[in-house]
Amino acid sequence: MAGAVAAVLLAGCGLDGELSGRAADGTGSQGGDxxxxxVSPLDNPKGTGRGLGTIRSAGDRAEAVKIIEKVATKGRGAKTGYDRDEFGYAWADNAADIPFAGNGCDTRNDVLARDGDDLKYRSxxxxxxxxxxxxxxxxxxxxKWTKQQAAEVxxxxxxxxxxxxxxxxxxxxxxxxxQIANDPLNLLPVDGSANSSKGDSGPATWLPPARGIRCSYAVRFAQVAxxxxxxVTAPDKEAMLAQCR
Incomplete structure (x- = not known):
């Protein structure tokens, strides 16, 4: 990870010191941890730390439940009038009052750099x-991602x-x-097919395939909310709580 941090700093994209000191062991299996x-979402309330780490201990899971319990519920409204452009053009660098904004790099590349290892930049x-x-x-x-296969991530x-x-x-x-469209708290680079399967689903109808990360995912959803x-909807809140209990 030290090499990745150095690459980011040399690139001048303005990612902060929370990227340093993160392990990168390359392990993991489908449906596993x-x-x-x-970084655990409990230790990363601004989303500037790397990725999404697991929540393992009973104490941390109890803390996770407390966060989720704070989220209000209501029925899901109509989708009438929704368009992606209503949230600005994709990966704008001009959002106000969020981390990384205004650093000269678009939001997509900011979060790729935040979470990736072995970073190599276009000439x-x-x-x-x-x-x-x-x-x-x-x-x-x-x-192992390359820009030629951009949709893979x-x-x-x-x-x-x-x-x-x-x-x-x-x-x-x-x-x-x-803001919400470009806030690093709400953004994670992930496997493209997993993201496509999610669509605009809430936690009651879609959760990450890796079971070990589901409590962390629920907490991050709650943090954004x-x-x-x-x-969130009542079924979504119940599903979120179930992942951490």
Whole structure:
């Protein structure tokens, strides 16, 4: 990981010191632990730390339940009027008051650099990644990614934008919608097929294949909901609590 941190700093993309000192063991198996090289969401409330680490201890799981219990519930509203453009153009660097914004690199490359190892940049660019290694928290697998196969790694909005829209973001200002769309707290680079299978599902209908990361995923979903004062559906909250109990 030290090499990855050095590459990021040399690239000048402005990622902060929370990237340093993270282990990268390359382990993991489909449906297993997942997230072994990431930071626990309990220790990463701003989303600037690497990836999504597992929550293992009974004490931490109890803390996770307390966070999820704070989330309000309501029914899912209509999707009428939703369009991705309502949340700004994809991976804008101009969102206000969120980490990494305004550093000269687009949001996608920021979070790839945050979570990846063995970072290599496109010739002549300080931001655009050409290749990297990702230890995917959702599947527990290691992906050797190149830009030529860009869709192999996709950036997941943990709390999907369409879901946000239906739970209240349709009434927000455009600036606030741009924030949640580019906030690193709400973004994870993951296996493309896993992300595609998720769509705009909440936790009651979709959870990461790696069972060991599901409590962490539920906490991250809750962290986004609480930061942006968004409710979740009652079935989604129950599913989130079930992952950590």
């Amino acid at each position: 997942g997230g072994s090289t990431g 002549g660019s300080n931001c655009v990644l050409a290749s990297m290694t990702l230890h995917d928290p959702y599947t527990g697998t290691t992906i 996709q950036i997941d909005h943990v709390m999907p934008l369409s879901y946000d829209w239906q739970m209240g973001a349709s009434r927000w200002s455009k600036a606030k919608r741009v 609480l930061k942006y004062d968004l409710p």
